[in-house]
Amino acid sequence: MVAKPCFEIRDLDVHFGEVHALQDVSFDIVKNEILGAIGPANSGKTTFLRALNRLNETQLNYRMAGSISLEGKDINAGFKAEELRRKVGMIFALPMPLPLSIYENVAFGPRRQGINDRRRLDVIVEESLQSAFLWEEVKDRLKSGAMKLSGGQQQRLCMARTLAVKPDVILFDEPCSGLDPISTAKVEESMLKLKEKYTIVLVTNNTKQAARVSNRVAFFLMGHLIELDQSDKIFTSPRDQRTEDYISGKFG
């Protein structure tokens, strides 16, 4: 089976001022896969993730060279930043609900697209919360503050919020770094379900997590893509010595 490419990344090169954060990264991300990106701190994996939805642009002195295309269209030339980000959603490292009600958090994205009709919003909010496995827990208190939820619930609320925009791709930026093992398991479980409909890129510090959920894993080190392969290959017989050292915990 020849998988259809979702993102095509060619010669990606990123600078923040003097800092050379990513160099010479080229590969494809396939539709409906979970791509895990692992690597030590400052390896460029988060920069890579944020390049995909152009969120790096909020940073000072950001420069990008090379090209990224989404479904054949260049993400810089072919899309407005807002359009791109509606197609490419993002879940952040820490659960970050806005200090609004649960309902308004989920409705935030759709409202910005001009959807203000109450019935349509109700449908979107319910669907999104259900896809994030949160609906049953919060359906009686949609109007109460999102900050009152537990950490794990907040993270699933953030997933619902992203799903409400109906993206094609979801970027996870270390989504479980602030969560306990049970909440982590729930998030991972939902990722595997989401894979059926979405393409997922997961940046994680937790190599075991990458092994558990990803189809393919990319290993970043000091701004370079060192190795990219099927998960089981990376974790059982990596080609590069550095990959092996990292996975076996020799540095990290």
Add this chain to the structure above:
Amino acid sequence: MKRFREFIIEKLVFLSGILVILFVGLIFVFLLKEAFAFFREIRLSEFLAGKFWYPISDPPRFGILPLILGSLFVTLGAVIFAVPLSVGAAFYIAEIAPARIRDFLKTGIEVLASIPSVVLGFVGMMTIVPWIKLIFHVPTGLTALAGSVMLGFMAMPTIISISEDAITAVPRQYKEGSIAIGATRWQTMYRVTIHAAKPGIIAACMLGVGRVIGETMAVMMITGNAAVIPRTFLQPVRTLTATIAAEMGEVVHGSMHYYSLFSIGVILFLITFIINVTADFFLHRQRTK
């Protein structure tokens, strides 16, 4: 339509930023415009170092030395009195007071800051001025001393709140490190915290000075407004600001006297500009340290 509205709003936002520069430019241009006419006829040295301010006698004399010294006297007195008290109070509020009392004290400081200067001047006229006359047996209580006391209190809110910010901004590790090696809180304050907060406290004092130099109404009401070179604090003085406020109302438009008042305005503008830029420099040093 939505795009268009956003475009307009973003342009307006940008325009507002530009307008702020424009206003500063305008202020300077309009002060200079009037002052320029003055300096065509009077030399700068004569203006700054002249010992006599007789703007409406014949021939007029436009020496603002007595006014500069008047401002200096009042400011100096206010600073000597306000700085130690304000820094002390800032330490108390930032480091010692329990949370409830702190909020209460801060509200008090805010109220002090919000009392209009004309009200303070009026109350000063009715209280400090007669007291000074009584205590020091001087012919009039309208003196530099009265101005200094009143202005000292007016500068305090500025000095206290900015110093307090600087003290609070000192990293906890400094203080905890000092406590950990056995120093008391008080020792920590005067050996560690005050040094770490120094740039901020200096900035606070400079902004306090700026506030004092620029103060007009209270000063005009209680310093006696005599344009003579002051020798003691128990003598009436006249400041730069009070001169403008008192004489602008009666001046003939387009006369040398009129232009001279704008020249004083330019001098004040420059003094406060220097003070504020320097204070800002110190504030940034505190932040980047």
Add this chain to the structure above:
Amino acid sequence: MKIGSWISVKTKEKVAFACLFLITLFVLAPVVIVLFIIFKNGMAAINWNFLTAMPSEGMRSGGIFPAILGTLYLVIGATLCSLPLGILAAIYLSEYAKENALTRTINLAIINLSGVPSVVYGLFGFSLFVMFLKFGASIVAGALTLAIMNLPVIITSTRESLKAVPDYFREVSLSLGASRWQTVRHAVLPFALPGILTGTILSIARAAGETAPILFTVAAFYIPHLPDSVFDQVMALPYHLYIIATQIPNIPTSYRYGTALVLIVMVLLMNLVATVIRSSFRRRYKW
């Protein structure tokens, strides 16, 4: 020996703290004294007539209604001009501007504006609005002068409120496909609003009490009728207090204190509103 010196260090600390406490009380004493004096002597003058009547007999009797109204006009006018401009400029600086020469110039301009003495604003207002633009001494000229004086205060406090909104609010909003302005409007402004309101009200309170900027741009010594248009002169409370305190002899003291009382109550009420907004906001949002 060791214990002895430790005790003396402890005692020193106690004494030092006590001194600092007394200093703080001393600093706050004038607040209490001033308010007490004004309330005690001013209450006698306050009655319906004083608040709503025109002044008469060279301001020695009657009321201060035109001065109250004048101050209201000036404050409202100044706010209408400076509020939108100040908030927009702050949004520009905090949300849009990149670190470059223009931004640094604007910052310098704001620092400078905030330090200019109020009487110099008065000179400027006179030169630009009264003479150059030929508004004459009028409500417009005075309100515009106060507006420009207020601008840096509003910008600075708005900016601080915007900066206090965590960056992740912006990132989250952008990541959900909101445009830049939508992000400012829906993910930043609502959470900065209470802070902005507080700062704005405080600046208005300050403008209400200012005398020097209106001395030559609007204030009238004595006008026993109300203004017909924005190009009329008006009386204003702070200026009125200055006049009856220094220029008019044989005026009942209670009139002076009464005027001061009305002015200070106005200013303190605005401060109170600002404080209430701020503290209720602190309780509601914590992130």
